[in-house]
Amino acid sequence: MGLNYYLGAEKLTHTFEMGPIRPPSEAYSLLIRATRNCPWNKCQFCHAYKGSKFELRPVEEILKDIEAAKTISEGIKELSWRIGYGDGIKEVAETLLNQPQYGQCVHNVALWFWAGAESAFLQDSNTLIMRTPELIQVITFLKQTFPSLNRVTSYARSHTTARKSLEELKELKDAGLDRIHTGLESGYNPVLTYMQKGCTAEQQIKGGVKVVQAGISLCEYVMPGLGGKKMSQEHAKETAKVLNEINPDYIRLRSLHIRPDTTLWSKFQDGDFELQTEDEVVEEIGNFINNLEVTSYLKSDHILNLLMEVEGKMPEDKEKCLNTINQYLSLPEEERLNFRLGKRAGYYEKLADLADSYRHYKIGEVIKHIQSKGENVDQVIFRVKNSFI
Numbered sequence: 001m002g003l004n005y006y007l008g009a010e011k012l013t014h015t016f017e018m019g020p021i022r023p024p025s026e027a028y029s030l031l032i033r034a035t036r037n038c039p040w041n042k043c044q045f046c047h048a049y050k051g052s053k054f055e056l057r058p059v060e061e062i063l064k065d066i067e068a069a070k071t072i073s074e075g076i077k078e079l080s081w082r083i084g085y086g087d088g089i090k091e092v093a094e095t096l097l098n099q100p101q102y103g104q105c106v107h108n109v110a111l112w113f114w115a116g117a118e119s120a121f122l123q124d125s126n127t128l129i130m131r132t133p134e135l136i137q138v139i140t141f142l143k144q145t146f147p148s149l150n151r152v153t154s155y156a157r158s159h160t161t162a163r164k165s166l167e168e169l170k171e172l173k174d175a176g177l178d179r180i181h182t183g184l185e186s187g188y189n190p191v192l193t194y195m196q197k198g199c200t201a202e203q204q205i206k207g208g209v210k211v212v213q214a215g216i217s218l219c220e221y222v223m224p225g226l227g228g229k230k231m232s233q234e235h236a237k238e239t240a241k242v243l244n245e246i247n248p249d250y251i252r253l254r255s256l257h258i259r260p261d262t263t264l265w266s267k268f269q270d271g272d273f274e275l276q277t278e279d280e281v282v283e284e285i286g287n288f289i290n291n292l293e294v295t296s297y298l299k300s301d302h303i304l305n306l307l308m309e310v311e312g313k314m315p316e317d318k319e320k321c322l323n324t325i326n327q328y329l330s331l332p333e334e335e336r337l338n339f340r341l342g343k344r345a346g347y348y349e350k351l352a353d354l355a356d357s358y359r360h361y362k363i364g365e366v367i368k369h370i371q372s373k374g375e376n377v378d379q380v381i382f383r384v385k386n387s388f389i
Protein backbone atom coordinates (compact mmCIF):
# COMPACT_ATOMS: atom_id res chain seq x y z
CA MET A 1 0.00 0.00 0.00
CA GLY A 2 3.05 2.24 0.01
CA LEU A 3 4.65 4.58 2.52
CA ASN A 4 1.79 7.08 2.63
CA TYR A 5 -0.56 4.41 3.99
CA TYR A 6 1.74 3.60 6.84
CA LEU A 7 2.39 7.30 7.58
CA GLY A 8 -1.20 7.41 8.83
CA ALA A 9 -0.36 5.11 11.74
CA GLU A 10 -2.16 6.13 14.92
CA LYS A 11 1.01 6.41 16.99
CA LEU A 12 2.27 9.20 14.73
CA THR A 13 -0.75 11.34 15.60
CA HIS A 14 0.36 11.79 19.22
CA THR A 15 1.71 15.20 20.28
CA PHE A 16 3.66 16.76 23.10
CA GLU A 17 4.30 20.37 24.03
CA MET A 18 7.38 22.10 22.63
CA GLY A 19 8.91 25.48 23.40
CA PRO A 20 10.11 28.07 20.86
CA ILE A 21 13.91 27.82 21.12
CA ARG A 22 16.88 25.61 21.95
CA PRO A 23 20.67 26.09 21.69
CA PRO A 24 22.24 25.51 18.24
CA SER A 25 24.20 22.58 19.67
CA GLU A 26 20.90 20.91 20.63
CA ALA A 27 19.54 20.95 17.08
CA TYR A 28 19.24 17.15 17.05
CA SER A 29 18.04 16.69 20.61
CA LEU A 30 14.68 15.38 21.71
CA LEU A 31 12.90 18.49 23.04
CA ILE A 32 10.89 18.12 26.25
CA ARG A 33 9.23 21.23 27.66
CA ALA A 34 9.61 21.28 31.44
CA THR A 35 8.78 24.96 32.02
CA ARG A 36 7.05 27.56 29.87
CA ASN A 37 8.80 30.77 28.82
CA CYS A 38 11.22 32.77 31.01
CA PRO A 39 10.85 33.62 34.73
CA TRP A 40 12.91 36.82 34.27
CA ASN A 41 11.97 37.98 30.77
CA LYS A 42 13.42 41.50 31.13
CA CYS A 43 16.64 41.30 29.11
CA GLN A 44 16.72 44.26 26.73
CA PHE A 45 18.22 42.32 23.82
CA CYS A 46 15.92 39.25 23.92
CA HIS A 47 12.67 38.88 22.00
CA ALA A 48 12.01 35.17 22.55
CA TYR A 49 9.46 35.29 25.38
CA LYS A 50 8.15 38.87 25.30
CA GLY A 51 4.42 38.96 26.01
CA SER A 52 4.48 35.43 27.44
CA LYS A 53 3.85 34.41 31.04
CA PHE A 54 6.23 32.08 32.85
CA GLU A 55 4.71 28.86 34.14
CA LEU A 56 6.00 25.82 35.99
CA ARG A 57 4.44 22.79 34.32
CA PRO A 58 3.04 20.07 36.61
CA VAL A 59 5.36 17.07 36.70
CA GLU A 60 2.49 14.82 35.61
CA GLU A 61 2.11 16.86 32.41
CA ILE A 62 5.81 16.59 31.64
CA LEU A 63 5.82 12.83 32.19
CA LYS A 64 2.82 12.45 29.87
CA ASP A 65 4.71 14.40 27.20
CA ILE A 66 7.68 12.06 27.58
CA GLU A 67 5.30 9.14 27.14
CA ALA A 68 3.84 10.77 24.02
CA ALA A 69 7.32 11.19 22.56
CA LYS A 70 7.95 7.51 23.36
CA THR A 71 4.74 6.52 21.53
CA ILE A 72 5.82 8.48 18.45
CA SER A 73 9.23 6.81 18.57
CA GLU A 74 7.55 3.40 18.72
CA GLY A 75 5.43 4.34 15.70
CA ILE A 76 8.55 5.26 13.73
CA LYS A 77 10.19 1.95 14.68
CA GLU A 78 7.11 -0.01 13.62
CA LEU A 79 6.99 1.89 10.35
CA SER A 80 10.61 1.01 9.69
CA TRP A 81 9.86 -2.70 10.00
CA ARG A 82 6.62 -2.52 8.03
CA ILE A 83 8.23 -1.03 4.94
CA GLY A 84 11.27 -3.28 5.01
CA TYR A 85 14.00 -1.18 6.62
CA GLY A 86 14.16 -3.23 9.81
CA ASP A 87 16.46 -1.46 12.22
CA GLY A 88 17.32 1.12 9.57
CA ILE A 89 15.31 3.79 11.34
CA LYS A 90 17.44 6.63 9.99
CA GLU A 91 16.07 6.17 6.45
CA VAL A 92 12.45 6.24 7.66
CA ALA A 93 13.16 9.26 9.89
CA GLU A 94 14.60 11.14 6.91
CA THR A 95 11.45 10.36 4.92
CA LEU A 96 9.23 11.63 7.73
CA LEU A 97 11.15 14.91 7.84
CA ASN A 98 9.96 15.55 4.28
CA GLN A 99 6.30 14.89 5.13
CA PRO A 100 4.68 18.30 5.83
CA GLN A 101 1.39 16.75 6.96
CA TYR A 102 3.06 15.73 10.21
CA GLY A 103 3.65 18.38 12.84
CA GLN A 104 6.72 19.46 14.75
CA CYS A 105 6.46 16.65 17.32
CA VAL A 106 6.87 13.86 14.76
CA HIS A 107 9.55 15.90 12.98
CA ASN A 108 11.46 16.42 16.24
CA VAL A 109 11.44 12.71 17.10
CA ALA A 110 12.34 11.81 13.51
CA LEU A 111 15.27 14.26 13.52
CA TRP A 112 16.37 12.87 16.88
CA PHE A 113 16.32 9.34 15.42
CA TRP A 114 18.13 10.51 12.28
CA ALA A 115 20.98 11.91 14.41
CA GLY A 116 21.33 8.76 16.53
CA ALA A 117 18.76 9.27 19.33
CA GLU A 118 21.40 10.19 21.90
CA SER A 119 20.52 13.57 23.45
CA ALA A 120 17.55 15.36 25.03
CA PHE A 121 17.10 19.03 25.89
CA LEU A 122 14.74 20.25 28.61
CA GLN A 123 12.99 23.46 27.58
CA ASP A 124 12.38 26.43 28.16
CA SER A 125 14.78 29.14 29.36
CA ASN A 126 15.48 28.11 32.96
CA THR A 127 14.47 24.56 33.83
CA LEU A 128 16.63 24.56 36.97
CA ILE A 129 14.14 26.91 38.61
CA MET A 130 12.02 23.79 39.21
CA ARG A 131 12.17 22.22 42.65
CA THR A 132 15.15 19.90 42.61
CA PRO A 133 13.22 16.71 43.59
CA GLU A 134 10.69 17.34 40.80
CA LEU A 135 13.38 17.98 38.20
CA ILE A 136 15.14 14.79 39.32
CA GLN A 137 11.86 12.93 38.84
CA VAL A 138 11.57 14.25 35.28
CA ILE A 139 15.18 13.43 34.37
CA THR A 140 14.98 9.96 35.90
CA PHE A 141 11.78 9.13 34.01
CA LEU A 142 13.21 10.52 30.78
CA LYS A 143 16.33 8.35 31.08
CA GLN A 144 14.26 5.27 31.93
CA THR A 145 11.91 5.87 29.00
CA PHE A 146 14.71 6.44 26.50
CA PRO A 147 17.69 4.23 27.51
CA SER A 148 19.64 5.32 24.40
CA LEU A 149 20.13 8.82 25.84
CA ASN A 150 23.69 9.60 26.78
CA ARG A 151 23.17 13.34 27.31
CA VAL A 152 20.43 15.37 28.98
CA THR A 153 20.84 19.14 28.94
CA SER A 154 19.03 22.32 29.94
CA TYR A 155 19.19 26.10 30.04
CA ALA A 156 19.73 27.74 33.44
CA ARG A 157 20.20 31.33 34.57
CA SER A 158 23.30 32.21 36.59
CA HIS A 159 21.01 33.68 39.22
CA THR A 160 19.38 30.26 39.63
CA THR A 161 22.54 28.14 39.70
CA ALA A 162 24.03 30.57 42.24
CA ARG A 163 21.07 29.91 44.54
CA LYS A 164 21.08 26.13 44.16
CA SER A 165 23.24 24.34 46.68
CA LEU A 166 26.22 22.32 45.50
CA GLU A 167 24.51 19.24 46.93
CA GLU A 168 21.41 19.86 44.79
CA LEU A 169 23.51 20.25 41.66
CA LYS A 170 25.35 17.03 42.45
CA GLU A 171 21.99 15.26 42.87
CA LEU A 172 20.93 16.52 39.45
CA LYS A 173 24.20 15.28 38.00
CA ASP A 174 23.67 11.85 39.56
CA ALA A 175 20.12 11.76 38.18
CA GLY A 176 21.48 12.28 34.65
CA LEU A 177 21.71 16.02 33.98
CA ASP A 178 24.86 16.16 31.87
CA ARG A 179 25.10 19.76 30.65
CA ILE A 180 23.82 23.23 31.53
CA HIS A 181 23.65 26.06 28.99
CA THR A 182 23.90 29.51 30.59
CA GLY A 183 23.53 32.92 28.97
CA LEU A 184 26.42 34.78 30.60
CA GLU A 185 26.27 37.46 27.84
CA SER A 186 28.66 39.80 29.71
CA GLY A 187 30.82 39.82 32.82
CA TYR A 188 30.80 43.62 33.12
CA ASN A 189 28.30 44.81 35.72
CA PRO A 190 27.42 48.13 34.02
CA VAL A 191 26.48 46.19 30.85
CA LEU A 192 24.48 43.67 32.86
CA THR A 193 22.63 46.52 34.61
CA TYR A 194 21.99 48.44 31.37
CA MET A 195 20.65 45.33 29.66
CA GLN A 196 18.53 44.38 32.73
CA LYS A 197 20.13 40.95 32.81
CA GLY A 198 19.00 40.34 36.38
CA CYS A 199 22.30 39.08 37.74
CA THR A 200 25.77 40.31 38.61
CA ALA A 201 29.22 39.16 37.57
CA GLU A 202 29.70 37.86 41.10
CA GLN A 203 26.56 35.71 40.83
CA GLN A 204 27.70 34.41 37.46
CA ILE A 205 30.99 33.30 38.95
CA LYS A 206 29.30 31.73 41.97
CA GLY A 207 26.75 29.83 39.89
CA GLY A 208 29.23 28.77 37.22
CA VAL A 209 31.84 27.51 39.68
CA LYS A 210 29.22 25.41 41.50
CA VAL A 211 28.05 23.80 38.26
CA VAL A 212 31.64 22.89 37.41
CA GLN A 213 32.28 21.57 40.93
CA ALA A 214 29.16 19.40 40.65
CA GLY A 215 30.66 17.70 37.61
CA ILE A 216 28.02 19.02 35.17
CA SER A 217 29.35 20.14 31.81
CA LEU A 218 28.90 23.92 31.56
CA CYS A 219 28.40 25.92 28.39
CA GLU A 220 28.54 29.71 28.84
CA TYR A 221 27.24 32.03 26.10
CA VAL A 222 28.96 35.36 25.43
CA MET A 223 27.40 38.16 23.38
CA PRO A 224 30.00 40.21 21.48
CA GLY A 225 28.72 43.71 20.81
CA LEU A 226 26.50 43.85 23.91
CA GLY A 227 28.49 46.75 25.37
CA GLY A 228 27.96 48.89 22.27
CA LYS A 229 30.53 51.48 21.33
CA LYS A 230 30.67 52.97 24.84
CA MET A 231 31.52 49.85 26.85
CA SER A 232 33.14 47.53 24.30
CA GLN A 233 36.59 47.39 25.86
CA GLU A 234 35.33 46.80 29.40
CA HIS A 235 32.74 44.28 28.17
CA ALA A 236 35.44 42.18 26.49
CA LYS A 237 37.97 42.37 29.30
CA GLU A 238 35.60 41.81 32.24
CA THR A 239 33.71 39.00 30.49
CA ALA A 240 37.00 37.18 29.97
CA LYS A 241 37.84 37.78 33.64
CA VAL A 242 34.59 36.15 34.80
CA LEU A 243 35.12 33.17 32.52
CA ASN A 244 38.70 32.79 33.76
CA GLU A 245 37.24 32.31 37.25
CA ILE A 246 34.65 29.75 36.07
CA ASN A 247 36.67 27.89 33.42
CA PRO A 248 33.61 26.25 31.81
CA ASP A 249 33.79 23.35 29.36
CA TYR A 250 32.47 25.51 26.51
CA ILE A 251 32.34 29.21 25.70
CA ARG A 252 30.00 30.00 22.84
CA LEU A 253 29.98 33.30 20.94
CA ARG A 254 26.64 34.72 19.83
CA SER A 255 27.04 38.21 18.43
CA LEU A 256 24.43 40.86 19.21
CA HIS A 257 21.77 41.75 16.67
CA ILE A 258 18.93 44.08 17.58
CA ARG A 259 15.45 43.38 16.26
CA PRO A 260 12.56 45.86 16.29
CA ASP A 261 10.65 43.58 18.70
CA THR A 262 13.25 43.94 21.46
CA THR A 263 13.18 46.64 24.13
CA LEU A 264 16.78 47.54 23.22
CA TRP A 265 15.53 48.69 19.81
CA SER A 266 14.07 51.94 21.18
CA LYS A 267 17.36 52.78 22.91
CA PHE A 268 19.14 52.10 19.62
CA GLN A 269 16.70 54.33 17.72
CA ASP A 270 17.09 57.13 20.27
CA GLY A 271 20.87 56.96 20.06
CA ASP A 272 21.26 55.92 23.69
CA PHE A 273 22.79 52.62 22.58
CA GLU A 274 25.36 52.83 19.77
CA LEU A 275 25.62 49.62 17.82
CA GLN A 276 29.12 48.63 16.77
CA THR A 277 30.05 47.90 13.19
CA GLU A 278 30.76 44.27 12.37
CA ASP A 279 34.44 45.10 12.09
CA GLU A 280 34.40 46.64 15.56
CA VAL A 281 32.75 43.50 16.93
CA VAL A 282 35.51 41.41 15.34
CA GLU A 283 38.07 43.63 17.10
CA GLU A 284 36.20 43.18 20.37
CA ILE A 285 36.24 39.39 20.01
CA GLY A 286 40.00 39.61 19.52
CA ASN A 287 40.29 41.64 22.72
CA PHE A 288 38.13 39.11 24.55
CA ILE A 289 40.16 36.10 23.36
CA ASN A 290 43.40 37.86 24.16
CA ASN A 291 42.27 38.17 27.80
CA LEU A 292 41.06 34.57 28.12
CA GLU A 293 43.02 32.27 30.45
CA VAL A 294 40.92 29.11 30.36
CA THR A 295 41.06 25.52 29.21
CA SER A 296 37.61 25.77 27.61
CA TYR A 297 36.52 25.04 24.05
CA LEU A 298 35.66 28.30 22.32
CA LYS A 299 32.82 27.73 19.85
CA SER A 300 31.41 30.05 17.20
CA ASP A 301 28.42 28.02 16.08
CA HIS A 302 25.80 30.71 15.53
CA ILE A 303 24.86 32.28 12.20
CA LEU A 304 25.13 35.81 13.67
CA ASN A 305 28.89 35.42 14.06
CA LEU A 306 30.86 36.81 11.13
CA LEU A 307 34.02 34.70 11.52
CA MET A 308 32.68 31.30 12.49
CA GLU A 309 36.11 29.70 12.10
CA VAL A 310 37.31 31.65 15.16
CA GLU A 311 37.05 28.70 17.53
CA GLY A 312 39.17 26.02 19.12
CA LYS A 313 40.55 24.60 22.36
CA MET A 314 42.07 27.16 24.68
CA PRO A 315 44.87 27.94 25.11
CA GLU A 316 46.22 25.72 22.31
CA ASP A 317 44.21 27.42 19.54
CA LYS A 318 44.30 30.95 20.92
CA GLU A 319 46.96 32.15 18.50
CA LYS A 320 45.14 30.57 15.54
CA CYS A 321 41.94 32.42 16.47
CA LEU A 322 43.74 35.74 16.85
CA ASN A 323 45.55 35.22 13.55
CA THR A 324 42.23 34.73 11.74
CA ILE A 325 40.87 37.93 13.28
CA ASN A 326 44.00 39.86 12.32
CA GLN A 327 43.86 38.42 8.81
CA TYR A 328 40.33 39.74 8.36
CA LEU A 329 41.05 43.17 9.87
CA SER A 330 44.14 43.62 7.69
CA LEU A 331 42.11 43.23 4.48
CA PRO A 332 41.30 46.36 2.45
CA GLU A 333 37.86 47.83 3.22
CA GLU A 334 36.37 46.69 -0.08
CA GLU A 335 37.46 43.11 0.63
CA ARG A 336 35.98 43.18 4.13
CA LEU A 337 32.74 44.53 2.69
CA ASN A 338 32.73 41.79 0.05
CA PHE A 339 33.16 39.15 2.75
CA ARG A 340 30.53 40.65 5.05
CA LEU A 341 27.86 40.64 2.36
CA GLY A 342 28.96 37.27 0.96
CA LYS A 343 28.87 35.67 4.41
CA ARG A 344 25.45 37.06 5.28
CA ALA A 345 24.04 36.13 1.87
CA GLY A 346 25.28 32.54 2.24
CA TYR A 347 27.94 32.69 -0.48
CA TYR A 348 30.86 32.38 1.94
CA GLU A 349 31.34 30.18 4.98
CA LYS A 350 34.93 31.01 5.89
CA LEU A 351 37.39 33.79 5.22
CA ALA A 352 39.29 31.55 2.80
CA ASP A 353 36.24 31.56 0.52
CA LEU A 354 37.20 35.07 -0.57
CA ALA A 355 39.76 33.38 -2.83
CA ASP A 356 36.94 31.93 -4.96
CA SER A 357 37.08 34.34 -7.90
CA TYR A 358 33.59 33.48 -9.19
CA ARG A 359 31.84 34.04 -5.88
CA HIS A 360 33.95 37.12 -5.22
CA TYR A 361 32.92 38.58 -8.58
CA LYS A 362 29.22 37.81 -8.02
CA ILE A 363 29.23 39.51 -4.62
CA GLY A 364 31.10 42.46 -6.10
CA GLU A 365 28.36 42.87 -8.70
CA VAL A 366 25.67 42.80 -6.02
CA ILE A 367 27.54 45.50 -4.08
CA LYS A 368 27.68 47.69 -7.19
CA HIS A 369 23.96 47.18 -7.76
CA ILE A 370 23.10 48.12 -4.16
CA GLN A 371 25.29 51.21 -4.29
CA SER A 372 23.88 52.26 -7.67
CA LYS A 373 20.48 52.56 -6.00
CA GLY A 374 21.95 54.84 -3.35
CA GLU A 375 21.67 52.25 -0.59
CA ASN A 376 24.20 51.52 2.13
CA VAL A 377 25.48 47.93 1.86
CA ASP A 378 25.87 47.50 5.62
CA GLN A 379 22.26 48.59 6.14
CA VAL A 380 21.21 45.91 3.65
CA ILE A 381 23.29 43.40 5.61
CA PHE A 382 21.56 44.50 8.82
CA ARG A 383 18.15 43.78 7.29
CA VAL A 384 19.32 40.38 6.09
CA LYS A 385 20.39 39.49 9.64
CA ASN A 386 16.84 40.11 10.87
CA SER A 387 15.89 36.78 9.32
CA PHE A 388 18.59 34.90 11.26
CA ILE A 389 16.83 34.97 14.65
